Amino acid sequence: GQNIDQPTEMTATEGAIVQINCTYQTSGFNGLFWYQQHAGEAPTFLSYNVLDGLEEKGRFSSFLSRSKGYSYLLLKELQMKDSASYLCAVRTGGGNKLTFGTGTQLKVEL
């Protein structure tokens, strides 16, 4: 079976840095995605990792360690609009089927 774990909630301060962790145990691994989802809206793509290491895209970075079954999403210079749920999703095998974690609800405070 597939198992993906993320913290349920996190709180951080505007302007700060926050790291959202994701651990996974899956049969086969073929890429990891991070999505952002504001309440009641569609998930939107943030980042993709398939090889070990760090991928940086502006204020957002994502890291992957395949041997540890671990990824994190790093958000820098937090803004109020970053308050949202962050979903970790793992693709296993062929066919682009994704298994999603339950999401981490991030609250950014003044």
Add this chain to the structure above:
Amino acid sequence: DADVTQTPRNRITKTGKRIMLECSQTKGHDRMYWYRQDPGLGLQLIYYSFDVKDINKGEISDGYSVSRQAQAKFSLSLESAIPNQTALYFCATSDLAEVLWCQETQYFGPGTRLLVL
């Protein structure tokens, strides 16, 4: 205009009724997906289709059926709705061409909020 659209955006129905949720895309993508999202649970895959003649069951297909009418249209039906099918439903698409660089991101529609009484 949005690339992936879903209709209706909100729907209230009664137990036992048959309803259809529709998804259309202008992205030209080959692959389409239906998910449901419940509070406290991750997105769960209901059905997916890799082209017009291809339909596959996902994790939670019981009680649902789909139709891929054209490359751009993928409909989800609840044959006899029940209250535990109350959820937020998302359609998604992906581009087979992205397989070439192994990414194949899924892009989501705005969702349909369904309430079954």
